[in-house]
Amino acid sequence: MSTLTKILIVLLTISSIFLCGIVVTYVANADNYRQMYDDLKDERDAFEENVKGLTKQLNEKIGEKQRLEDKLNREIASLTIKIEQLQSQFKIVEAEKDDALRRVNSWAAIVRDFYETTDEHTQLLKNTLAEKIRLEAEQIKDRKELNELTTSLEEKMAIIVMLDEKTKRLLEDKAELQDRLDKYLQQIGKRAAELVPVTPKKAIARPVVPPARDIELKGLVTAVDLKNSMASISIGSADGVKEGMKFHVTRGDEFICVILIIDVDAEEAVGVLELIQKQPKAGDYISTNL
Template sequence: MNSFTKVLTVLLTLVSIFLCGAVVTYVIDTSNVMDKNETLQTNYDALKSKTNMQLRQADEGLVKAKNEIESLNQRIAVLEKEKTDAMVELKNAQHDVVKWQDRVNGWAGVVKSFEQTIGELEKTLIATRDQLSGEQVESVKLSNRLNEMTTALDEKIVMLEALEAEKRRYQEKNAMLEEKISQLMQGKSSGSTTTAEPVTKSVSSNVSMAGSNLTNAPIQGVVTDIKDDLVSISVGKADGVKSGMKFHIARGVNFICDITVTDVDVSKSVGIIGLKSSMPKIGDSASTEL
């Protein structure tokens, strides 16, 4: 065997060893690749399932998103319309503002003029109030004076009425006495002069006494009953009271009221209240003179 053959044999042996190693490596690698392939296939199937599920969810989300987009588009359209309407209203409002501003500017001058007029009227009113206050004070003074004069006049009228009543009573009694004297004079005309003189003197004395009684004593009593504006007093016809007479009601020294007699009995009378400062009470004094 030559050297070439030995070399070739060695090379073939090495090649065989290499090929065997390569085959073993290939087989091992192939087994590993198959295991990896199965693992990858399993992972692929899982990923594919997950991807399909996510695609379905994405499709559902897309449909939902499309619906929401459509709803938003509709809402946007409504808002756009509202915006357009609002813009139109804004322009109209701006136009109205300009118009009203012109009117306000026009009224400002009028208001200013009114303010000046009101200021002048306030000054006039203050002056008028001051003048009115002075006039009211003067009016109160005049009213008080008038009340005083009215009271004094009423008192004088009451006194005058009392005097007139006494005068009438005196005249009536005087007429009766004169008639009686005349009858006595006629009946005694045949008698002596010495008898006539005492009769005349007696009659004259009676007349004088009657006149004295008429002019000296006022009629006095007390209040016995009160009902509304009617007042009963304790004097009547027996005391010389007549319908229409006035009595002055007093409490101590204080004037209470006047009453005018409307109904007269023998021992009592009833009158209606006239001039009054306060309501009378039972026990107040009543007199034809103050």
């Protein structure tokens, strides 16, 4: 065997081992395209199935949407008709409302005038009643004063009549004495001188100022309202009771309370209970002075 042959054998062997190594390395590291293809194919099939399912669902949804659209269109049409009817009714009701408002305003004005008139009449009635009560009180007071003056006048008239009779008797006595004196003086040739009265003439009579006296009003408690601390008494403005007066309530020798008068009528008065020592009741005595 020649040396060249040997060298060729060695080179052939080395190159074979090298190339086989490269081939084995390449084949071992090569990608498994079939596996990749199968995977991609399975994935594509799955996607196609999904697409079919989604397409089916889409078709169903489109059909449902179409049905709903038709239904809603029908409802919209019916509601539009109803809206038109309601708008026409609304216009009618609006007109009726305006008419009713005008009538309400007119009635309100009438009622307002009526209330104002009623208030004026009520105020006038109150004033008239107050004036009536005041006049009644003054009338009763004047009547009392008139009775007292009448009695006093009758007494004075009786005194005047008595004085007239006395004066007449004195004049008769004076005339008789004058005749006797004239006859006596004529016998001695003399004449009686002019008489000068010893008592001087009095001035014109003036009204006498009445002496001051204490107010001493007495009466009875007629009703008691303990809930509101109020009480009414049996005397009123005709007897001289005035607002702000205080009456002492007594029962026998016991002091019960004080009544401060806040409202006075002709024959009765109403007041507030103060300084309550015992519970007052109807029939207790009242007086301004203890």
